Amino acid sequence: MLGKALLWASSNPLLAQRLPRYAFVKRATRRFLAGETLDEALNEAARLADSSITGTTTLLGEDLESEEEADAVLEHYLGALTSINERGLDVEISVKPTQLGLDFSVDRTQERIVRLVEASANPVWIDMEGSGRVDATLDIYRSVLAKRSDAGLCLQSYLHRTKADLETLLPLDPSIRLVKGAYNEPASVAFSKKGEVDQNFVCLTKMLLSARASGGKGRPVIGSHDPRMVGETTRLAYELNLKKGNYEFAMLYGIDRAQQGRLARGRHKIRVLLSYGPAWFPWYMRRLAERPANVLFVLKQLIR
Numbered sequence: 263m264l265g266k267a268l269l270w271a272s273s274n275p276l277l278a279q280r281l282p283r284y285a286f287v288k289r290a291t292r293r294f295l296a297g298e299t300l301d302e303a304l305n306e307a308a309r310l311a312d313s314s315i316t317g318t319t320t321l322l323g324e325d326l327e328s329e330e331e332a333d334a335v336l337e338h339y340l341g342a343l344t345s346i347n348e349r350g351l352d353v354e355i356s357v358k359p360t361q362l363g364l365d366f367s368v369d370r371t372q373e374r375i376v377r378l379v380e381a382s383a384n385p386v387w388i389d390m391e392g393s394g395r396v397d398a399t400l401d402i403y404r405s406v407l408a409k410r411s412d413a414g415l416c417l418q419s420y421l422h423r424t425k426a427d428l429e430t431l432l433p434l435d436p437s438i439r440l441v442k443g444a445y446n447e448p449a450s451v452a453f454s455k456k457g458e459v460d461q462n463f464v465c466l467t468k469m470l471l472s473a474r475a476s477g478g479k480g481r482p483v484i485g486s487h488d489p490r491m492v493g494e495t496t497r498l499a500y501e502l503n504l505k506k507g508n509y510e511f512a513m514l515y516g517i518d519r520a521q522q523g524r525l526a527r528g529r530h531k532i533r534v535l536l537s538y539g540p541a542w543f544p545w546y547m548r549r550l551a552e553r554p555a556n557v558l559f560v561l562k563q564l565i566r
Protein backbone atom coordinates (compact mmCIF):
# COMPACT_ATOMS: atom_id res chain seq x y z
CA MET A 263 0.00 0.00 0.00
CA LEU A 264 2.81 2.40 0.96
CA GLY A 265 4.61 1.47 -2.28
CA LYS A 266 1.50 2.33 -4.32
CA ALA A 267 1.11 5.66 -2.50
CA LEU A 268 4.73 6.53 -3.24
CA LEU A 269 4.32 5.58 -6.91
CA TRP A 270 1.27 7.86 -6.97
CA ALA A 271 3.31 10.65 -5.37
CA SER A 272 6.04 10.10 -7.97
CA SER A 273 3.60 11.15 -10.69
CA ASN A 274 1.97 14.05 -8.81
CA PRO A 275 3.11 17.36 -10.38
CA LEU A 276 2.07 19.51 -7.40
CA LEU A 277 4.18 17.51 -4.95
CA ALA A 278 7.06 17.46 -7.44
CA GLN A 279 6.91 21.24 -7.58
CA ARG A 280 6.52 22.02 -3.87
CA LEU A 281 8.43 19.47 -1.78
CA PRO A 282 11.90 19.83 -3.31
CA ARG A 283 11.93 23.53 -2.31
CA TYR A 284 12.32 22.67 1.35
CA ALA A 285 15.90 22.49 2.61
CA PHE A 286 15.05 19.74 5.11
CA VAL A 287 13.70 17.57 2.26
CA LYS A 288 16.91 18.11 0.29
CA ARG A 289 18.96 17.14 3.33
CA ALA A 290 16.97 13.92 3.77
CA THR A 291 17.63 12.84 0.20
CA ARG A 292 21.41 13.17 0.35
CA ARG A 293 21.88 9.47 0.99
CA PHE A 294 20.60 8.41 -2.44
CA LEU A 295 21.10 11.51 -4.56
CA ALA A 296 24.63 12.31 -5.69
CA GLY A 297 23.73 15.98 -6.10
CA GLU A 298 21.67 18.44 -8.06
CA THR A 299 24.44 19.20 -10.53
CA LEU A 300 26.74 17.18 -12.78
CA ASP A 301 29.77 18.57 -10.94
CA GLU A 302 28.48 17.27 -7.61
CA ALA A 303 27.88 13.83 -9.15
CA LEU A 304 31.36 13.78 -10.68
CA ASN A 305 32.89 14.81 -7.34
CA GLU A 306 31.20 11.79 -5.77
CA ALA A 307 32.42 9.57 -8.64
CA ALA A 308 35.98 10.79 -8.00
CA ARG A 309 35.58 9.98 -4.30
CA LEU A 310 34.26 6.47 -5.05
CA ALA A 311 37.18 5.86 -7.42
CA ASP A 312 39.44 5.95 -4.34
CA SER A 313 37.63 2.77 -3.20
CA SER A 314 37.96 1.13 -6.65
CA ILE A 315 34.29 1.77 -7.47
CA THR A 316 33.61 3.22 -10.92
CA GLY A 317 30.60 5.34 -11.86
CA THR A 318 27.73 5.80 -14.25
CA THR A 319 25.92 9.13 -14.26
CA THR A 320 22.39 9.91 -15.28
CA LEU A 321 20.47 13.16 -15.43
CA LEU A 322 17.10 12.81 -13.73
CA GLY A 323 14.01 14.02 -15.52
CA GLU A 324 10.88 12.61 -17.14
CA ASP A 325 7.77 13.63 -19.08
CA LEU A 326 9.19 16.10 -21.57
CA GLU A 327 6.81 18.52 -23.20
CA SER A 328 8.65 19.30 -26.43
CA GLU A 329 11.42 18.25 -28.84
CA GLU A 330 13.32 21.37 -27.73
CA GLU A 331 13.55 19.94 -24.22
CA ALA A 332 14.99 16.72 -25.68
CA ASP A 333 17.57 18.82 -27.59
CA ALA A 334 18.48 20.56 -24.33
CA VAL A 335 19.02 17.16 -22.66
CA LEU A 336 21.25 16.13 -25.58
CA GLU A 337 23.29 19.35 -25.18
CA HIS A 338 23.56 18.70 -21.45
CA TYR A 339 24.93 15.19 -22.04
CA LEU A 340 27.38 16.40 -24.71
CA GLY A 341 28.72 18.86 -22.12
CA ALA A 342 28.79 16.09 -19.51
CA LEU A 343 30.91 13.90 -21.81
CA THR A 344 33.41 16.76 -22.16
CA SER A 345 33.58 17.24 -18.38
CA ILE A 346 34.06 13.50 -17.77
CA ASN A 347 36.88 13.46 -20.33
CA GLU A 348 38.56 16.55 -18.92
CA ARG A 349 38.48 15.10 -15.41
CA GLY A 350 39.82 11.75 -16.66
CA LEU A 351 37.17 9.77 -14.78
CA ASP A 352 36.09 6.19 -15.51
CA VAL A 353 32.47 7.30 -15.71
CA GLU A 354 29.90 6.20 -18.27
CA ILE A 355 26.56 7.87 -18.95
CA SER A 356 23.20 6.15 -18.98
CA VAL A 357 20.32 7.86 -20.77
CA LYS A 358 16.54 7.53 -20.71
CA PRO A 359 15.05 7.37 -24.22
CA THR A 360 12.00 9.44 -23.15
CA GLN A 361 14.33 12.18 -21.95
CA LEU A 362 15.81 12.27 -25.44
CA GLY A 363 12.39 12.52 -27.08
CA LEU A 364 11.09 8.94 -27.47
CA ASP A 365 7.46 9.99 -27.01
CA PHE A 366 7.76 12.48 -29.89
CA SER A 367 9.86 10.66 -32.47
CA VAL A 368 11.75 7.37 -32.41
CA ASP A 369 13.97 8.45 -35.32
CA ARG A 370 15.05 11.71 -33.72
CA THR A 371 15.68 9.97 -30.38
CA GLN A 372 17.89 7.49 -32.20
CA GLU A 373 19.79 10.35 -33.88
CA ARG A 374 20.38 12.00 -30.51
CA ILE A 375 21.66 8.78 -28.92
CA VAL A 376 23.91 8.14 -31.92
CA ARG A 377 25.36 11.66 -31.46
CA LEU A 378 26.13 10.77 -27.86
CA VAL A 379 27.80 7.44 -28.60
CA GLU A 380 29.87 9.10 -31.32
CA ALA A 381 30.95 11.90 -28.99
CA SER A 382 31.75 9.67 -26.03
CA ALA A 383 35.14 8.17 -25.24
CA ASN A 384 33.42 5.67 -22.91
CA PRO A 385 30.49 3.33 -23.61
CA VAL A 386 27.03 4.87 -23.44
CA TRP A 387 24.12 3.02 -21.80
CA ILE A 388 20.42 3.12 -22.60
CA ASP A 389 17.98 2.74 -19.70
CA MET A 390 14.82 0.67 -20.05
CA GLU A 391 11.58 2.40 -19.09
CA GLY A 392 7.91 1.27 -18.99
CA SER A 393 6.84 -1.83 -20.94
CA GLY A 394 5.12 0.22 -23.68
CA ARG A 395 8.50 1.59 -24.69
CA VAL A 396 10.48 -1.65 -24.91
CA ASP A 397 10.03 -2.28 -28.67
CA ALA A 398 11.13 1.23 -29.66
CA THR A 399 14.07 1.09 -27.22
CA LEU A 400 15.24 -2.25 -28.62
CA ASP A 401 15.05 -0.88 -32.20
CA ILE A 402 17.10 2.14 -31.17
CA TYR A 403 19.65 -0.02 -29.38
CA ARG A 404 20.13 -2.26 -32.43
CA SER A 405 20.92 0.72 -34.65
CA VAL A 406 23.18 2.30 -32.03
CA LEU A 407 25.04 -1.00 -31.65
CA ALA A 408 25.72 -1.01 -35.39
CA LYS A 409 27.57 2.33 -34.91
CA ARG A 410 29.35 1.56 -31.61
CA SER A 411 29.73 -2.05 -30.55
CA ASP A 412 30.36 -1.12 -26.89
CA ALA A 413 26.98 0.59 -26.35
CA GLY A 414 24.91 -0.99 -23.58
CA LEU A 415 21.23 -1.59 -22.85
CA CYS A 416 19.27 -2.24 -19.68
CA LEU A 417 16.88 -5.24 -19.62
CA GLN A 418 14.32 -6.01 -16.88
CA SER A 419 13.77 -9.49 -15.43
CA TYR A 420 10.19 -8.73 -14.33
CA LEU A 421 8.95 -8.69 -17.94
CA HIS A 422 7.71 -11.96 -19.45
CA ARG A 423 9.22 -11.00 -22.81
CA THR A 424 12.80 -10.33 -21.68
CA LYS A 425 14.13 -13.87 -22.15
CA ALA A 426 13.01 -13.85 -25.79
CA ASP A 427 14.41 -10.32 -26.26
CA LEU A 428 17.77 -11.38 -24.86
CA GLU A 429 17.85 -14.45 -27.13
CA THR A 430 17.48 -12.24 -30.20
CA LEU A 431 20.09 -9.76 -28.94
CA LEU A 432 22.82 -12.22 -27.92
CA PRO A 433 24.09 -12.91 -31.46
CA LEU A 434 24.89 -9.14 -31.65
CA ASP A 435 27.34 -9.30 -28.69
CA PRO A 436 25.39 -6.77 -26.62
CA SER A 437 26.48 -5.23 -23.34
CA ILE A 438 23.52 -5.76 -21.05
CA ARG A 439 22.78 -4.33 -17.63
CA LEU A 440 20.27 -6.71 -16.09
CA VAL A 441 17.88 -5.31 -13.47
CA LYS A 442 14.62 -6.49 -11.92
CA GLY A 443 12.60 -3.48 -13.16
CA ALA A 444 11.32 -0.35 -11.44
CA TYR A 445 7.96 0.47 -13.02
CA ASN A 446 4.43 -0.44 -11.94
CA GLU A 447 3.57 -3.05 -14.63
CA PRO A 448 0.35 -5.08 -15.07
CA ALA A 449 0.33 -8.87 -14.58
CA SER A 450 -0.35 -9.27 -18.32
CA VAL A 451 3.24 -8.25 -19.10
CA ALA A 452 5.21 -8.72 -15.90
CA PHE A 453 5.72 -11.34 -13.20
CA SER A 454 3.97 -10.14 -10.07
CA LYS A 455 5.60 -12.48 -7.54
CA LYS A 456 9.09 -11.58 -6.31
CA GLY A 457 10.09 -15.27 -6.51
CA GLU A 458 9.29 -15.35 -10.24
CA VAL A 459 11.15 -12.10 -10.93
CA ASP A 460 14.18 -13.46 -9.06
CA GLN A 461 14.04 -16.82 -10.82
CA ASN A 462 13.96 -15.08 -14.19
CA PHE A 463 16.82 -12.82 -13.06
CA VAL A 464 18.99 -15.88 -12.35
CA CYS A 465 18.01 -17.48 -15.66
CA LEU A 466 18.91 -14.29 -17.60
CA THR A 467 22.16 -13.92 -15.63
CA LYS A 468 23.08 -17.45 -16.67
CA MET A 469 22.39 -16.62 -20.31
CA LEU A 470 24.55 -13.49 -20.11
CA LEU A 471 27.46 -15.13 -18.30
CA SER A 472 27.36 -18.21 -20.57
CA ALA A 473 27.50 -15.97 -23.65
CA ARG A 474 30.56 -14.24 -22.21
CA ALA A 475 32.17 -17.54 -21.20
CA SER A 476 31.80 -18.84 -24.74
CA GLY A 477 33.66 -15.88 -26.26
CA GLY A 478 30.97 -13.17 -26.43
CA LYS A 479 32.38 -9.64 -26.36
CA GLY A 480 29.47 -7.86 -24.65
CA ARG A 481 29.70 -6.90 -20.95
CA PRO A 482 27.33 -8.72 -18.59
CA VAL A 483 26.41 -6.20 -15.89
CA ILE A 484 24.35 -7.45 -12.98
CA GLY A 485 22.34 -4.50 -11.63
CA SER A 486 20.98 -5.63 -8.28
CA HIS A 487 21.53 -5.02 -4.57
CA ASP A 488 19.89 -8.31 -3.72
CA PRO A 489 22.57 -10.38 -1.94
CA ARG A 490 20.96 -13.54 -3.38
CA MET A 491 21.36 -12.28 -6.95
CA VAL A 492 24.94 -11.24 -6.22
CA GLY A 493 25.65 -14.67 -4.71
CA GLU A 494 24.05 -16.54 -7.64
CA THR A 495 26.13 -14.46 -10.06
CA THR A 496 29.45 -15.29 -8.41
CA ARG A 497 28.40 -18.95 -8.14
CA LEU A 498 27.48 -19.15 -11.83
CA ALA A 499 30.68 -17.33 -12.82
CA TYR A 500 32.70 -19.86 -10.82
CA GLU A 501 30.86 -22.76 -12.50
CA LEU A 502 31.53 -21.25 -15.92
CA ASN A 503 35.16 -20.52 -15.06
CA LEU A 504 34.57 -16.86 -15.77
CA LYS A 505 37.18 -14.54 -14.26
CA LYS A 506 36.10 -11.54 -12.14
CA GLY A 507 37.00 -8.99 -14.84
CA ASN A 508 34.57 -10.59 -17.28
CA TYR A 509 31.37 -9.61 -15.51
CA GLU A 510 30.36 -6.62 -13.42
CA PHE A 511 27.99 -5.53 -10.70
CA ALA A 512 26.07 -2.29 -10.76
CA MET A 513 24.25 -0.68 -7.85
CA LEU A 514 22.59 2.60 -7.05
CA TYR A 515 24.49 5.32 -5.24
CA GLY A 516 23.94 5.10 -1.49
CA ILE A 517 22.19 1.71 -1.44
CA ASP A 518 23.89 -0.99 0.64
CA ARG A 519 27.26 0.73 0.70
CA ALA A 520 28.65 -2.09 2.84
CA GLN A 521 28.02 -4.63 0.08
CA GLN A 522 29.45 -2.27 -2.56
CA GLY A 523 32.63 -1.92 -0.51
CA ARG A 524 32.88 -5.69 0.07
CA LEU A 525 32.62 -6.41 -3.66
CA ALA A 526 35.23 -3.75 -4.51
CA ARG A 527 37.62 -5.08 -1.84
CA GLY A 528 37.07 -8.58 -3.22
CA ARG A 529 38.33 -7.23 -6.59
CA HIS A 530 34.97 -7.51 -8.28
CA LYS A 531 34.15 -4.88 -10.86
CA ILE A 532 31.50 -2.63 -9.41
CA ARG A 533 29.95 0.47 -10.91
CA VAL A 534 27.59 2.78 -9.05
CA LEU A 535 24.82 4.76 -10.74
CA LEU A 536 24.97 8.40 -9.65
CA SER A 537 21.76 10.27 -10.40
CA TYR A 538 21.68 14.04 -10.32
CA GLY A 539 19.56 16.93 -11.47
CA PRO A 540 16.89 19.31 -10.26
CA ALA A 541 14.04 16.97 -11.36
CA TRP A 542 14.82 14.40 -8.72
CA PHE A 543 11.44 14.18 -6.98
CA PRO A 544 9.59 11.48 -9.07
CA TRP A 545 12.75 9.41 -9.27
CA TYR A 546 13.30 9.62 -5.54
CA MET A 547 9.69 8.60 -4.79
CA ARG A 548 10.18 5.49 -6.95
CA ARG A 549 13.32 4.57 -5.00
CA LEU A 550 11.34 4.87 -1.75
CA ALA A 551 8.49 2.80 -3.21
CA GLU A 552 10.91 -0.02 -3.95
CA ARG A 553 11.72 -0.47 -0.33
CA PRO A 554 9.54 0.86 2.49
CA ALA A 555 12.50 0.61 4.90
CA ASN A 556 13.94 3.59 3.03
CA VAL A 557 10.95 5.66 4.13
CA LEU A 558 11.90 5.02 7.76
CA PHE A 559 15.42 6.12 6.97
CA VAL A 560 14.18 9.38 5.46
CA LEU A 561 11.83 10.01 8.39
CA LYS A 562 14.74 9.59 10.78
CA GLN A 563 16.72 12.14 8.75
CA LEU A 564 13.80 14.57 8.94
CA ILE A 565 13.50 14.23 12.71
CA ARG A 566 17.22 14.79 13.11
Ligand SMILES: Cc1cc2nc3c(=O)[nH]c(=O)nc-3n(C[C@H](O)[C@H](O)[C@H](O)COP(=O)(O)OP(=O)(O)OC[C@H]3O[C@@H](n4cnc5c(N)ncnc54)[C@H](O)[C@@H]3O)c2cc1C
Pocket residue numbers: 388389390391416418439441442443444445485486487488489491512513514517518534535549552553556
Ligand atom coordinates in the same frame (compact mmCIF):
# COMPACT_ATOMS: atom_id res chain seq x y z
C1 LIG B 1 22.69 0.38 -11.84
C2 LIG B 1 21.21 0.24 -11.90
C3 LIG B 1 20.53 0.70 -13.01
C4 LIG B 1 19.14 0.56 -13.09
N1 LIG B 1 18.49 0.92 -14.25
C5 LIG B 1 17.17 0.64 -14.38
C6 LIG B 1 16.50 0.85 -15.61
O1 LIG B 1 17.08 1.32 -16.61
N2 LIG B 1 15.18 0.52 -15.67
C7 LIG B 1 14.50 -0.01 -14.61
O2 LIG B 1 13.30 -0.32 -14.74
N3 LIG B 1 15.11 -0.18 -13.42
C8 LIG B 1 16.42 0.13 -13.27
N4 LIG B 1 17.04 -0.10 -12.06
C9 LIG B 1 16.23 -0.40 -10.84
C10 LIG B 1 15.95 -1.87 -10.69
O3 LIG B 1 15.01 -2.26 -11.68
C11 LIG B 1 15.37 -2.21 -9.30
O4 LIG B 1 14.17 -1.50 -9.13
C12 LIG B 1 16.27 -1.91 -8.11
O5 LIG B 1 17.61 -2.18 -8.41
C13 LIG B 1 15.84 -2.76 -6.89
O6 LIG B 1 15.95 -4.13 -7.17
P1 LIG B 1 17.12 -5.08 -6.53
O7 LIG B 1 17.38 -6.18 -7.47
O8 LIG B 1 18.28 -4.22 -6.25
O9 LIG B 1 16.58 -5.57 -5.15
P2 LIG B 1 15.15 -6.04 -4.61
O10 LIG B 1 14.74 -7.35 -5.12
O11 LIG B 1 14.18 -4.90 -4.77
O12 LIG B 1 15.52 -6.23 -3.12
C14 LIG B 1 16.33 -7.32 -2.68
C15 LIG B 1 17.19 -6.88 -1.53
O13 LIG B 1 18.13 -5.89 -1.99
C16 LIG B 1 18.33 -4.93 -1.00
N5 LIG B 1 17.77 -3.65 -1.47
C17 LIG B 1 17.06 -3.46 -2.62
N6 LIG B 1 16.70 -2.19 -2.75
C18 LIG B 1 17.20 -1.57 -1.67
C19 LIG B 1 17.15 -0.23 -1.22
N7 LIG B 1 16.51 0.70 -1.93
N8 LIG B 1 17.77 0.07 -0.07
C20 LIG B 1 18.43 -0.86 0.64
N9 LIG B 1 18.49 -2.15 0.27
C21 LIG B 1 17.89 -2.49 -0.85
C22 LIG B 1 17.59 -5.38 0.20
O14 LIG B 1 18.42 -6.20 0.98
C23 LIG B 1 16.46 -6.19 -0.38
O15 LIG B 1 15.89 -7.09 0.51
C24 LIG B 1 18.42 0.01 -11.98
C25 LIG B 1 19.12 -0.44 -10.86
C26 LIG B 1 20.48 -0.36 -10.81
C27 LIG B 1 21.18 -0.90 -9.62
